């Protein structure tokens with residue numbers, strides 16, 4: 001019996017460091033990381049986010065400095081999220097279309113600082129701009145209206161592309177938005193602007209700290225269950241991905257991350273499209289809380305979870321731990 005003990009001892013190849021290195025199946029490098037950054041008004045401003053220890057909102061000058069840091073660390077892309085001032089929020093989120101909004105100023109500052117050495121990914125959804133904290137426009141019953149929202153998202157995406165965004169990432173979960181945004185990008189001759197769609201985004205309890213960071217948490221009444229997915233569903237995630245590919249997405253995302261690695265694996269196995277995952281704010285906070293409580297080693301927890309994403313089939317991961325992980329991986 002060839003494959004049985006003691007002919008086969010799987011511990012043989014684990015016995016030494018060199019052998020473990022030789023047999024390692026999955027590799028993670030800083031080039032697998034996307035670093036989400038929160039932008040705020042002002043100059044020289046750094047505001048720590050209480051529910052995300054170690055993460056701050058930065059004014060535009062600080063964002064440019066973080067962008068240079070990303071390049072130095074070998075991180076290829078940063079993702080931007082604005083903390084829009086309360087007085088600039090409205091029911092219709094019109095600030096999303098202002099060519100001089102916080103997001104557009106941050107995009108331009110990064111492009112001035114880093115040019116093509118760094119990709120800029122921008123989130124498309126209205127929640128950082130609405131006074132009600134929902135991702136879209138409400139009808140008179142308070143329902144998030146799909147088609148009206150899609151046309152607002154198209155304007156938002158074009159506004160970002162014109163400011164220099166490299167990857168448009170719609171996180172709103174409206175039906176049909178990828179097709180509409182792709183058409184508008186083509187019409188606007190933004191032929192090389194990518195779309196990374198948040199294709200399978202679940203109505204999750206893990207987004208709490210993010211909503212604090214962009215300032216929409218206190219505003220949001222109710223939940224996002226009429227557009228974000230039910231955590232119980234897998235087949236539906238595959239349908240979402242299939243549609244988004246057909247509509248013109250270059251890559252797709254699964255979100256949240258750790259609790260949804262089965263979805264990542266199924267997307268990876270079913271479609272020839274790059275799949276990314278978002279290790280979201282609540283996951284970051286969980287790791288930080290565990291480390292602070294002495295329940296685990298922070299660096300080891302960070303690298304082990306990021307490795308899990310790669311092992312499940314991810315091309316890359318959005319994570320607030322990106323700079324820490326890149327430093328660790330760079331030795």
Ligand code: PBG
Pocket residue numbers: 123124125126127135171172206207208209210211224279280281282
């Ligand atoms: C908003 C958006 C959310 C996140 C990214 N874009 C929150 C939400 O849907 O309420 C969450 C990211 C995180 O928790 O880190 N469209």
